[in-house]
Amino acid sequence: MNERKRIPDTPALGKKGGKLHSKRVPLVAGNWKMNTTLVQATSLARNMLGELDGVNGVEKVLCPPFISLAAVHEVLRGSSVKLGAQNMHFEEKGAYTGEVSPAMLAGLCEFVILGHSERRQHFGETDQIVNKKIVLALKNKLRPILCIGERLEDKKSGKTEEIIAGQIAGGLDSVDATREIVIAYEPVWAIGTGISASGEKAAATIGFIRHAVGRLWNSNVAQDLVVLYGGSVTGSNIAEFISYPEIDGALVGGASLQPSEFVSIVSQTAAIKGGSAGS
Numbered sequence: 001m002n003e004r005k006r007i008p009d010t011p012a013l014g015k016k017g018g019k020l021h022s023k024r025v026p027l028v029a030g031n032w033k034m035n036t037t038l039v040q041a042t043s044l045a046r047n048m049l050g051e052l053d054g055v056n057g058v059e060k061v062l063c064p065p066f067i068s069l070a071a072v073h074e075v076l077r078g079s080s081v082k083l084g085a086q087n088m089h090f091e092e093k094g095a096y097t098g099e100v101s102p103a104m105l106a107g108l109c110e111f112v113i114l115g116h117s118e119r120r121q122h123f124g125e126t127d128q129i130v131n132k133k134i135v136l137a138l139k140n141k142l143r144p145i146l147c148i149g150e151r152l153e154d155k156k157s158g159k160t161e162e163i164i165a166g167q168i169a170g171g172l173d174s175v176d177a178t179r180e181i182v183i184a185y186e187p188v189w190a191i192g193t194g195i196s197a198s199g200e201k202a203a204a205t206i207g208f209i210r211h212a213v214g215r216l217w218n219s220n221v222a223q224d225l226v227v228l229y230g231g232s233v234t235g236s237n238i239a240e241f242i243s244y245p246e247i248d249g250a251l252v253g254g255a256s257l258q259p260s261e262f263v264s265i266v267s268q269t270a271a272i273k274g275g276s277a278g279s
């Protein structure tokens with residue numbers, strides 16, 4: 001059976017200039033992961049800020065390491081570039097040595113990446129833990145960027161949709177329908193490998209994601225959700241993804257550490273999705 005036939009409510013894919021559903025604002029986030037010292041982080045943010053600030057029609061988010069959040073927050077103050085954290089703890093506060101609570105982030109960040117595959121893989125984060133974090137992030141007025149995606153072995157055994165449906169059902173369990181959540185589809189095999197998914201495949205999977213969220217919540221909210229692609233996105237391949245109307249932007253790892261690459265990704269997203277650059 002053809003994959004499209006298993007997603008009955010998803011509109012047919014097509015390269016239609018990448019225009020979005022009217023309520024969805026495109027978003028490009030840079031996940032700096034465990035890179036940059038305090039000095040490097042502020043200088044990286046400063047190096048990109050002018051050009052990023054000049055791009056309209058796209059939400060631009062930088063996600064430095066925890067230790068640099070306050071300093072980068074100062075750099076971004078007064079600009080249109082927003083700040084995100086890469087993780088947070090699943091409790092409000094308490095005896096969790098070395099952890100960072102949602103309340104600590106709430107004054108600094110608008111976004112928080114949750115359930116990244118590197119957290120799932122190296123730190124044992126389960127869908128239940130991710131779910132607790134989503135609930136607390138929303139309670140603290142942080143917008144979660146919920147990361148989901150299949151591993152290579154899942155893809156090879158044809159389990160992509162099953163894995164993704166499980167991550168959505170588990171991660172959003174008992175969460176009321178909300179447009180505050182951003183979902184990032186990041187196939188694990190595409191992260192940091194230089195092997196990205198094809199735009200067509202990513203768009204089809206994102207169509208499935210919206211369908212699965214629609215079944216859990218309702219199709220109106222699902223259609224309004226911003227859903228990103230992540231995994232080896234660069235200035236050279238971003239157009240391949242965002243030219244599909246299903247894909248609202250990107251979660252960028254390695255390329256977000258290079259100012260010219262990240263600015264190029266953001267500018268192309270604005271141009272293709274109908275925003276303007278340099279106004």
Ligand code: 13P
Pocket residue numbers: 031116186190191192193194230231232233251252253254255
């Ligand atoms: P890369 O862009 O380095 O593949 O990383 C993607 C990612 O994990 C973003 O969260």
